[in-house]
Amino acid sequence: xxxxxxxxxxxxxxxxxxxxxxxxxxxxxxxxxxxxxxxxxxxxxxxxxxxxxxxxxxxxxxxxxxxxxxxxxxxxxxxxxxxxxxxxxxxxxxxxxxxxxxxxxxxxxxxxxxxxxxxxxxxxxxxxxxxxxxxxxxxxxxxxxxxxxxxxxxxxxxxxxxxxxxxxxxxxxxxxxxxxxxxxxxxxxxxxxxxxxxxxxxxxxxxxxxxxxxxxxxxxxxxxxxxxxxxxxxxxxxxxxxxxxxxxxxxxxxxxxxxxxxxxxxxxxxxxxxxxxxxxxxxxxxxxxxxxxxxxxxxxxxxxxxxxxxxxxxxxxxxxxxxxxxxxxxxxxxxxxxxxxxxxxxxxxxxxxxxxxxxxxxxxxxxxxxxxxxxxxxxxxxxxxxxxxxxxxxxxxxxxxxxxxx
Amino acid sequence: xxxxxxxxxxxxxxxxxxxxxxxxxxxxxxxxxxxxxxxxxxxxxxxxxxxxxxxxxxxxxxxxxxxxxxxxxxxxxxxxxxxxxxxxxxxxxxxxxxxxxxxxxxxxxxxxxxxxxxxxxxxxxxxxxxxxxxxxxxxxxxxxxxxxxxxxxxxxxxxxxxxxxxxxxxxxxxxxxxxxxxxxxxxxxxxxxxxxxxxxxxxxxxxxxxxxxxxxxxxxxxxxxxxxxxxxxxxxxxxxxxxxxxxxxxxxxxxxxxxxxxxxxxxxxxxxxxxxxxxxxxxxxxxxxxxxxxxxxxxxxxxxxxxxxxxxxxxxxxxxxxxxxxxxxxxxxxxxxxxxxxxxxxxxxxxxxxxxxxxxxxxxxxxxxxxxxxxxxxxxxxxxxxxxxxxxxxxxxxxxxxxxxxxxxxxxxxxxxxxxxxxxxxxxxxxxxxxxxxxxxxxxxxxxxxxxxxxxxxxxxxxxxxxxxxxxxxxxxxxxxxxxxxxxxxxxxxxxxxxxxxxxxxxxxxxxxxxxxxxxxxxxxxxxxxxxxxxxxxxxxxxxxxxxxxxxxxxxxxxxxxxxxxxxxxxxxxxxxxxxxx
Numbered sequence: 001x002x003x004x005x006x007x008x009x010x011x012x013x014x015x016x017x018x019x020x021x022x023x024x025x026x027x028x029x030x031x032x033x034x035x036x037x038x039x040x041x042x043x044x045x046x047x048x049x050x051x052x053x054x055x056x057x058x059x060x061x062x063x064x065x066x067x068x069x070x071x072x073x074x075x076x077x078x079x080x081x082x083x084x085x086x087x088x089x090x091x092x093x094x095x096x097x098x099x100x101x102x103x104x105x106x107x108x109x110x111x112x113x114x115x116x117x118x119x120x121x122x123x124x125x126x127x128x129x130x131x132x133x134x135x136x137x138x139x140x141x142x143x144x145x146x147x148x149x150x151x152x153x154x155x156x157x158x159x160x161x162x163x164x165x166x167x168x169x170x171x172x173x174x175x176x177x178x179x180x181x182x183x184x185x186x187x188x189x190x191x192x193x194x195x196x197x198x199x200x201x202x203x204x205x206x207x208x209x210x211x212x213x214x215x216x217x218x219x220x221x222x223x224x225x226x227x228x229x230x231x232x233x234x235x236x237x238x239x240x241x242x243x244x245x246x247x248x249x250x251x252x253x254x255x256x257x258x259x260x261x262x263x264x265x266x267x268x269x270x271x272x273x274x275x276x277x278x279x280x281x282x283x284x285x286x287x288x289x290x291x292x293x294x295x296x297x298x299x300x301x302x303x304x305x306x307x308x309x310x311x312x313x314x315x316x317x318x319x320x321x322x323x324x325x326x327x328x329x330x331x332x333x334x335x336x337x338x339x340x341x342x343x344x345x346x347x348x349x350x351x352x353x354x355x356x357x358x359x360x361x362x363x364x365x366x367x368x369x370x371x372x373x374x375x376x377x378x379x380x381x382x383x384x385x386x387x388x389x390x391x392x393x394x395x396x397x398x399x400x401x402x403x404x405x406x
Numbered sequence: 407x408x409x410x411x412x413x414x415x416x417x418x419x420x421x422x423x424x425x426x427x428x429x430x431x432x433x434x435x436x437x438x439x440x441x442x443x444x445x446x447x448x449x450x451x452x453x454x455x456x457x458x459x460x461x462x463x464x465x466x467x468x469x470x471x472x473x474x475x476x477x478x479x480x481x482x483x484x485x486x487x488x489x490x491x492x493x494x495x496x497x498x499x500x501x502x503x504x505x506x507x508x509x510x511x512x513x514x515x516x517x518x519x520x521x522x523x524x525x526x527x528x529x530x531x532x533x534x535x536x537x538x539x540x541x542x543x544x545x546x547x548x549x550x551x552x553x554x555x556x557x558x559x560x561x562x563x564x565x566x567x568x569x570x571x572x573x574x575x576x577x578x579x580x581x582x583x584x585x586x587x588x589x590x591x592x593x594x595x596x597x598x599x600x601x602x603x604x605x606x607x608x609x610x611x612x613x614x615x616x617x618x619x620x621x622x623x624x625x626x627x628x629x630x631x632x633x634x635x636x637x638x639x640x641x642x643x644x645x646x647x648x649x650x651x652x653x654x655x656x657x658x659x660x661x662x663x664x665x666x667x668x669x670x671x672x673x674x675x676x677x678x679x680x681x682x683x684x685x686x687x688x689x690x691x692x693x694x695x696x697x698x699x700x701x702x703x704x705x706x707x708x709x710x711x712x713x714x715x716x717x718x719x720x721x722x723x724x725x726x727x728x729x730x731x732x733x734x735x736x737x738x739x740x741x742x743x744x745x746x747x748x749x750x751x752x753x754x755x756x757x758x759x760x761x762x763x764x765x766x767x768x769x770x771x772x773x774x775x776x777x778x779x780x781x782x783x784x785x786x787x788x789x790x791x792x793x794x795x796x797x798x799x800x801x802x803x804x805x806x807x808x809x810x811x812x813x814x815x816x817x818x819x820x821x822x823x824x825x826x827x828x829x830x831x832x833x834x835x836x837x838x839x840x841x842x843x844x845x846x847x848x849x850x851x852x853x854x855x856x857x858x859x860x861x862x863x864x865x866x867x868x869x870x871x872x873x874x875x876x877x878x879x880x881x882x883x884x885x886x887x888x889x890x891x892x893x894x895x896x897x898x899x900x901x902x903x904x905x906x907x908x909x910x911x912x913x914x915x916x917x918x919x920x921x922x923x924x925x926x927x928x929x930x931x932x933x934x935x936x937x938x939x940x941x942x943x944x945x946x947x948x949x950x951x952x953x954x955x956x957x958x959x960x961x962x963x964x965x966x967x968x969x970x971x972x973x974x975x976x977x978x979x980x981x982x983x984x985x986x987x988x
Contacts, residue, residue, distance in 0.1 A: 200807045207800045214793040221789045225782040232779045235772040242765045247947055250954055362810060369816040373982030376823045380975035383830070387969035394961040401958060404951045 030056040032125045032140065034118040037110045040071075047071050048110060050117060054140045062141055069144055072097070075117055077151045081135040082124070087296045087349070088356030089130060090364055092123035093285030108270075112278060119282065129356070189301055197361065198294060205287045212280040219273045226265030233258025246404045253400055257393045268386045275378035279371055286364070297357060300350040307343040314339050556589045556659040558674065560652035563644045566604075580604050581644055583651060587674045593666075599675045605630075608651060610684045611673045615664065617718055620864035620927075621934030623857040623942055624664060625657035662941070710913045711875060716924035719867040728874075732867075735874040746873045750866070752932070758939055759862060766855040773852045776845040780838060787834030794827030819979060826975045830968050837964035844960070847953040851946055858942070865935055868928040875921040882917060886910045 036051040054066045075094055083091050095116035098109060124130045138150060188195070233255040240251025314336050321329040562584035582602040589597060605628075612627035628650035655674075658664045672682055711728050720729040739746045750756065797820050804817035886907065893903045 196807075196809075200809075203803065203807075207796070207803055211793065211796040211800055214789060214796050217789045218786075218793055221782070221786040225779075225786050228775065228778045228782040232772070232775040235768065235775040239765075239768045239772045242761065242768050243947070243950070247950060250951075254954060254958070365810050365812045365816075369812045369819070370982060372816055373819055373979055376819055377976060377979035377982050379823065380826065380972045380979060384969050384972035384976050387965045387972060391962050391965035391969060394958045394965070397958050398955075398962070401951065401955045405948075405955070 028058050030058055030061070030125050030131060032121045034114055034121055037114050039105065050114060052121065052140065060137055066141060068140065070147065073151060074139065074147055075120060078135055078139045082130055082133060083292065085133065085135070086129055087300065088293060088353035088360065090286065090290050090293055090360045092120050093282065093289045094120055112274065115274065115278065116282065201287060201290050201294065205284060208280065208284045208287060212277065212284055215277040215280050219269050219277055222265050222269035222272060226262040226269065229258045229265065230262035233262065250400050250404050253397055257397060261390055261393055264386060264389050268382050271382045272379065276375050279375035283368060283371065293357065297353045300346070300353050304346040304350045307339065307346045311339050311343050554591055556587065556591060556665055558652065558655045558659055559586045560648050560655065563648055583648060585655070585674060594671060594675060601674065601677055603673065603680065605647065607673065607680045610680065610682050611669055614669045614682050615667065616860060618669065619663060620868065621861050621931035622663050623854060623861050623938045625654060625661060626853055626856045627654050710916045711920045712916065713920040713923040716871050716920055716927055731878065732870050732874045735877055736870055739873065748869065748872055748876065750869060755935065762858055769848060769852045769855065773848045776848050780842055780845065783834060783838045783841060787831050787838060790827050790834060791831030794824045794831060797824035797827065822975050822978055826971045829971050833964050833968050837960055840960040841957060844953050844956040847949045851949065854942065861935055861938060865931045868924065868931050872921065872924045872928050875917060875924050879914065879917050879921060882910060882914050886914065
């Protein structure tokens with residue numbers, strides 16, 4: 001049995017972080033990491049590439065270790081393929097594309113993206129359904145050229161039949177409208193529990209988005225406070241130079257401490273960004289991924305309903321033809337059987353989605369409690385350390401000040 | 407010879423001093439600034455009338471009466487000046503304060519001015535002290551100022567209508583403030599006072615103080631116009647002004663010299679219309695000055711500077727001729743080939759001045775940075791609070807919608823964090839409120855720099871007056887010489903020329919007096935500068951130490967509490983790190 005890799009791998013920049021559960025190396029494992037971002041190309045064409053290191057003893061995977069180079073659009077490809085194939089599963093979310101050119105290559109952004117991509121791949125590799133995907137294997141194993149070819153055939157329209165094309169368009173349309181309207185189309189499952197879940201998901205997104213917004217602002221506040229403390233320290237030092245004597249020295253000390261604390265604040269800002277704000281953002285993305293799955297389920301349901309309708313009408317037609325002893329009967333019967341098979345398939349697909357979603361929601365909630373718990377811990381720890389540092393720094397000034405007034 | 411009004415002075419012992427005085431007792435020693443020689447008689451007769459509407463007389467009187475006040479009151483307060491050893495006669499509402507009297511040549515007030523207690527050689531210090539009785543703080547200098555208090559509050563703004571003289575029907579409205587004072591200072595003659603004043607009165611008070619207390623670091627008054635007065639609600643504006651007025655009056659009451667001033671006392675205690683000459687009166691003197699100038703230029707009226715005039719700086723309106731003479735002198739100083747007759751040679755002063763301007767720069771900068779630090783702290787507290795609230799909403803939501811137990815666990819975690827964030831937010835805000843108070847010291851001292859600028863420019867304008875008089879003297883002397891040599895050639899002498907020579911000799915005498923007066927005034931201001939600079943340095947040192955201590959102490963206290971709150975949360979969520987690594 002493949003062991004489950006859990007949350008700790010989220011920040012697994014070192015591929016060795018996760019060791020196999022059982023001491024025996026015969027136990028199957030699959031560990032992945034994303035690291036070493038590097039800038040490739042020039043000008044407008046420039047992009048960042050990442051090293052993806054896979055360690056596995058599974059037969060489908062090459063050797064104990066395989067390293068490939070991937071870029072952001074490759075990850076997008078993987079996500080889209082999984083979304084197509086594994087309807088009902090909450091596909092792990094990807095970090096957003098950056099629209100601001102300047103920001104695209106900032107160290108901060110790159111590191112945040114790398115971390116998020118690492119989390120993404122690890123979640124896939126630890127999901128009992130997704131990890132078995134061929135697309136994952138392709139992603140983790142093939143060379144860059146093959147990957148590029150696969151990526152450019154993303155839509156794969158050349159492989160599909162025209163009828164499927166229409167369906168795809170319809171699906172895209174309905175997906176868009178679902179997302180835009182944020183709600184289901186008139187055809188609904190009349191499943192009160194599911195309705196409740198949908199409501200929950202939509203409202204949850206709003207609440208989370210707000211929390212994330214404030215978390216981001218808090219990061220900014222730390223930076224601003226650090227900056228103004230630094231400026232204040234400099235001004236106070238100058239003032240101290242004017243005063244001279246013990247008071248002047250005290251002023252200088254104050255300035256020096258301010259500078260130290262300013263640095264602490266900047267560091268805490270970064271720490272907050274990576275370990276608190278980013279997990280919240282990730283949570284929001286995850287909820288959006290669920291919304292996409294909800295849309296898929298609605299499509300599947302609609303499809304199943306439509307087919308059921310079509311089958312009914314076909315049956316009526318068929319019976320009519322039977323009565324009329326028409327030659328078309330045989331064909332009609334054939335078509336009827338086909339439709340019934342399609343219908344069964346659609347129903348099967350839909351029911352599978354339902355089953356998967358039920359499992360997924362439990363997994364999701366548990367995962368999120370864990371993820372948030374870690375994030376909260378980091379947040380509290382960071383704030384406690386910062387405040388303590390501030391208190392100690394200022395404390396050290398007091399004896400000097402006492403001597404001033406004597 | 408005594409002026410007819412002498413008996414109106416409560417200070418009885420003038421006569422004795424007058425005999426001792428010799429200098430400056432020339433026949434026409436003192437001329438009323440507005441009068442020609444002929445008019446002086448009329449004026450002298452008028453002086454008996456306490457309701458003499460000629461405000462300018464009161465002005466010049468109060469000028470050096472207060473200058474004398476400054477001298478004597480400083481005497482009691484400043485450690486460097488020997489205190490007068492006089493029996494005290496506290497006065498309540500000094501009738502002198504209202505009806506001004508023109509100083510006559512024999513007027514002791516003139517004498518007071520010349521023989522200031524700042525000068526060691528002065529035998530009349532006793533007399534001065536006595537003269538100043540009615541305005542001095544009652545006790546002999548030994549009383550420490552700490553047991554004496556002067557508490558002022560400003561409250562109860564009310565709208566009032568200006569009843570008279572309004573072109574616009576309906577009249578102007580203005581705001582008055584209730585000013586309540588409680589004090590145990592003896593010369594206030596009471597312990598509690600309550601008067602209504604408007605902002606114009608404050609401006610008047612401030613103007614009079616700066617004329618009288620030259621060289622002193624007088625706390626600057628609140629600004630006249632508020633930039634955003636249109637944007638601000640009337641109520642906000644009035645409230646802001648009320649606060650500023652209170653701060654200003656309290657600062658005045660804390661200043662060791664100003665707290666003893668007549669002007670402040672009058673402002674705080676006299677009911678009804680405030681009897682300090684207003685700036686309008688000053689402005690009306692501009693017209694007088696404009697009238698006087700052509701006469702002076704044509705030689706029809708005295709164009710010499712009278713000794714008492716040097717006690718105040720030349721104002722454009724009032725003392726046109728003198729103003730222009732001093733202006734010319736300043737140009738000569740800057741652009742002339744030779745050095746001015748007397749110069750600022752106090753090296754320590756010059757060094758100190760440099761240091762003060764440097765300090766001002768850094769203070770301004772520090773004040774600005776302190777403002778933005780306060781804002782950043784404020785923002786931090788606010789955002790932390792908003793984050794906490796967002797999590798509280800989330801908690802509630804999860805709890806209401808929970809299907810699985812893991813959701814309730816998460817909601818509980820979230821609540822812990824939310825509560826801590828809300829608490830931290832409150833702590834940040836409390837800390838900030840204290841920080842604001844501490845940094846007020848910076849803003850206060852920055853504001854005081856204006857007072858220093860003013861005091862130093864008092865000094866330079868007094869110096870300019872001295873320089874101008876010296877130049878004037880030398881030109882008068884050379885004119886006299888020329889006339890003498892000319893008339894000696896004509897036998898018998900020309901009646902006009904003889905008279906002109908006599909006039910010149912008069913002018914020289916008066917100008918000599920004025921020069922001595924001016925020099926003494928200059929020295930007085932220099933001394934004020936020195937004392938004040940020392941006082942300010944000491945005060946600033948103490949204030950800054952307290953500011954730093956306060957700031958640092960509150961930072962330590964609040965940071966500790968914030969750290970504790972978060973440490974608790976970290977403890978409660980530590981299970982997650984253990985779980986993830988299991």
